Amino acid sequence: MIDNPYYSPAVHQDYTLVSIGALDLEEGGTLPDVQLAVRTWGTLNEAKDNAILIPTWYSGTHQIWADAYVGEGHALDPAKYFIVCVNQIGGGLSTSPHNAEDAVSMSKFPKVRIGDDVVAQERLLREHFGIERLALVVGGSMGAQQTYEWAVRFPEKVRRAAPIAGTAKNTPHDFLFTETLNEQIWSDPGWNGGEYASNSEVADGLTRHAHLWATMGFSTEFWKQEKWSALGFASKEEFLTNFLEPYFTAMDPNDLLAMAWKWQRGDVSRHTGGDLAAALGRITAKTFVMPISEDMFFPVRDCAAEQALVPGSELRVIDDVHGHLGLFAVDPGFIPQVDALLGELLASPAD
Amino acid sequence: MIDNPYYSPAVHQDYTLVSIGALDLEEGGTLPDVQLAVRTWGTLNEAKDNAILIPTWYSGTHQIWADAYVGEGHALDPAKYFIVCVNQIGGGLSTSPHNAEDAVSMSKFPKVRIGDDVVAQERLLREHFGIERLALVVGGSMGAQQTYEWAVRFPEKVRRAAPIAGTAKNTPHDFLFTETLNEQIWSDPGWNGGEYASNSEVADGLTRHAHLWATMGFSTEFWKQEKWSALGFASKEEFLTNFLEPYFTAMDPNDLLAMAWKWQRGDVSRHTGGDLAAALGRITAKTFVMPISEDMFFPVRDCAAEQALVPGSELRVIDDVHGHLGLFAVDPGFIPQVDALLGELLASPAD
Numbered sequence: 219m220i221d222n223p224y225y226s227p228a229v230h231q232d233y234t235l236v237s238i239g240a241l242d243l244e245e246g247g248t249l250p251d252v253q254l255a256v257r258t259w260g261t262l263n264e265a266k267d268n269a270i271l272i273p274t275w276y277s278g279t280h281q282i283w284a285d286a287y288v289g290e291g292h293a294l295d296p297a298k299y300f301i302v303c304v305n306q307i308g309g310g311l312s313t314s315p316h317n318a319e320d321a322v323s324m325s326k327f328p329k330v331r332i333g334d335d336v337v338a339q340e341r342l343l344r345e346h347f348g349i350e351r352l353a354l355v356v357g358g359s360m361g362a363q364q365t366y367e368w369a370v371r372f373p374e375k376v377r378r379a380a381p382i383a384g385t386a387k388n389t390p391h392d393f394l395f396t397e398t399l400n401e402q403i404w405s406d407p408g409w410n411g412g413e414y415a416s417n418s419e420v421a422d423g424l425t426r427h428a429h430l431w432a433t434m435g436f437s438t439e440f441w442k443q444e445k446w447s448a449l450g451f452a453s454k455e456e457f458l459t460n461f462l463e464p465y466f467t468a469m470d471p472n473d474l475l476a477m478a479w480k481w482q483r484g485d486v487s488r489h490t491g492g493d494l495a496a497a498l499g500r501i502t503a504k505t506f507v508m509p510i511s512e513d514m515f516f517p518v519r520d521c522a523a524e525q526a527l528v529p530g531s532e533l534r535v536i537d538d539v540h541g542h543l544g545l546f547a548v549d550p551g552f553i554p555q556v557d558a559l560l561g562e563l564l565a566s567p568a569d
Numbered sequence: 570m571i572d573n574p575y576y577s578p579a580v581h582q583d584y585t586l587v588s589i590g591a592l593d594l595e596e597g598g599t600l601p602d603v604q605l606a607v608r609t610w611g612t613l614n615e616a617k618d619n620a621i622l623i624p625t626w627y628s629g630t631h632q633i634w635a636d637a638y639v640g641e642g643h644a645l646d647p648a649k650y651f652i653v654c655v656n657q658i659g660g661g662l663s664t665s666p667h668n669a670e671d672a673v674s675m676s677k678f679p680k681v682r683i684g685d686d687v688v689a690q691e692r693l694l695r696e697h698f699g700i701e702r703l704a705l706v707v708g709g710s711m712g713a714q715q716t717y718e719w720a721v722r723f724p725e726k727v728r729r730a731a732p733i734a735g736t737a738k739n740t741p742h743d744f745l746f747t748e749t750l751n752e753q754i755w756s757d758p759g760w761n762g763g764e765y766a767s768n769s770e771v772a773d774g775l776t777r778h779a780h781l782w783a784t785m786g787f788s789t790e791f792w793k794q795e796k797w798s799a800l801g802f803a804s805k806e807e808f809l810t811n812f813l814e815p816y817f818t819a820m821d822p823n824d825l826l827a828m829a830w831k832w833q834r835g836d837v838s839r840h841t842g843g844d845l846a847a848a849l850g851r852i853t854a855k856t857f858v859m860p861i862s863e864d865m866f867f868p869v870r871d872c873a874a875e876q877a878l879v880p881g882s883e884l885r886v887i888d889d890v891h892g893h894l895g896l897f898a899v900d901p902g903f904i905p906q907v908d909a910l911l912g913e914l915l916a917s918p919a920d
Binding site for chain 1: 741742743745746749752756758774777780781783784785787788789791793795805809866868870871
């Protein structure tokens with residue numbers, strides 16, 4: 219267990235740790251006491267039918283949702299909805315390698331799957347909040363993976379789904395890209411097989427990891443148009459040095475690796491013996507599949523192929539030259555598009 | 570100086586080493602005795618107007634041109650043309666860090682620019698072959714960079730130009746991608762500041778380097794369609810282990826770094842004080858700009874923007890799901906497209 223001040227309310231805004239007890243894992247083994255870091259907005263109505271769930275993405279937390287997506291004037295409006303953002307296992311705020319009890323900490327942390335997160339979230343919602351059905355599940359990237367998993371695993375519980383910039387079954391290219399992220403960490407001698415004393419010992423690997431995000435996380439056009447200048451940076455080098463590098467070097471390497479392992483293996487067709495069409499065919503949620511136009515590793519083409527397998531779904535592309543990391547909502551046009559789409563989806567009839 | 574058996578006729582087919590003497594470099598310093606590895610096909614006619622020049626790409630040599638692009642039935646037909654492929658400085662066969670004389674070998678190898686290669690090639694063609702004008706310059710990737718440099722630096726000497734899958738001015742995204750390739754080498758303790766005893770000491774870094782090529786060199790769709798299976802591999806893992814990894818780990822790290830430095834800084838607007846339109850406006854060669862449809866780091870969009878600045882040029886996109894490394898000509902449809910385009914270009918009137 220490592221004390222990493224990055225994973226704190228001071229950095230990530232308020233959240234509550236809720237214990238859901240022991241969690242048996244798909245890959246075997248048990249996480250003895252899973253604490254989920256939960257942020258909520260709004261009030262659950264008496265019918266308990268106004269709940270929205272937001273699962274989180276790789277390296278992200280509820281914070282970005284608080285900062286950019288949720289609030290008055292947004293589709294995710296706390297005046298109407300009870301919005302629950304649950305930080306994923308391994309994400310650093312919920313139970314994760316760096317903060318788990320000694321028996322399962324650091325290199326001893328077991329393999330966790332997207333399905334484990336969704337089972338944990340369902341238990342949290344049911345036991346802690348009494349929520350049996352969700353008006354909407356919405357998430358980006360790994361949050362989209364969890365959204366699909368929800369819609370396939372618990373079709374009767376998900377009335378609407380909005381997977382943004384992510385897939386139901388991870389692609390081979392995406393697997394390989396994620397592996398190159400991992401390799402930046404593994405190749406740092408400071409990683410020491412996962413038994414470093416501080417994330418700072420893996421700073422070199424985390425820095426290289428940040429550089430891979432620079433080339434694949436944004437689009438070629440982001441760099442060509444020097445979009446970093448609108449974010450207040452004087453050069454692309456400064457954008458790397460003062461934004462991407464500090465962003466990732468603050469994080470815990472084992473936490474990132476735990477999320478990456480999960481991300482690489484996201485696949486709803488595990489429910490149907492590998493038949494993706496059958497798995498997506500189970501979905502009864504009204505679904506908007508929302509890729510980002512310039513995403514280099516969850517390209518529109520891959521998302522559209524899955525959307526075609528979801529009954530009654532619609533492909534709604536978000537236009538953003540920032541690429542995958544457009545999810546950070548830095549483009550002035552991004553959130554208005556998300557709000558319009560989620561607003562339309564929430565206004566749509568659903569079973 | 571290191572003896573690396575990869576850089577030999579046994580691996581790369583016949584070539585001739587031609588000394589062009591000392592070369593003063595744009596960045597300062599001098600390469601004392603530049604040896605260019607040259608492969609020719611066909612016969613120079615009496616008018617000396619049937620010569621075609623092929624400069625090489627990063628990590629590539631004349632071999633791929635011999636194997637796939639040049640020969641009877643191809644546009645690059647030795648029965649009609651005298652075809653000269655000149656391996657780039659730093660490429661491993663010509664003067665390069667690993668084979669240079671001690672004063673400039675390994676970490677002491679000076680910075681070489683695209684312009685230095687083109688000056689060396691022009692000297693070779695003029696002094697060794699008596700060639701003053703070229704019917705065509707054609708190259709892929711870094712070969713395209715050299716093609717543009719030729720057309721801008723020596724417009725009167727280039728009648729036709731075919732830059733394939735490359736740019737006249739390297740893009741910022743491309744610079745960053747190349748830097749991540751370099752970082753895989755630099756981060757290997759075996760690299761030792763460039764003073765390793767054998768490339769095998771840098772095998773880990775070269776392996777990671779190969780993995781980055783897997784994700785950016787091919788397209789997302791290449792992996793999704795499992796195009797590696799048509800190449801005789803049983804899985805994507807085997808494709809990495811038995812093709813990409815051995816391909817790159819055989820190479821010399823300093824040689825790769827020398828090429829990468831050059832690649833990152835390719836920019837014909839150095840001739841015009843940074844004015845790319847002015848530089849490309851100098852071109853008098855009949856030019857076909859030939860990006861590959863699924864190229865992830867020389868995307869069609871970037872190539873088209875430059876093409877629009879070349880007088881009388883045409884954008885001719887090569888359709889290939891393999892992406893940038895479609896240059897290896899593994900798709901059955903690739904060479905027929907190249908042959909058709911180069912055939913049309915060679916048949917076009919040119920000054």
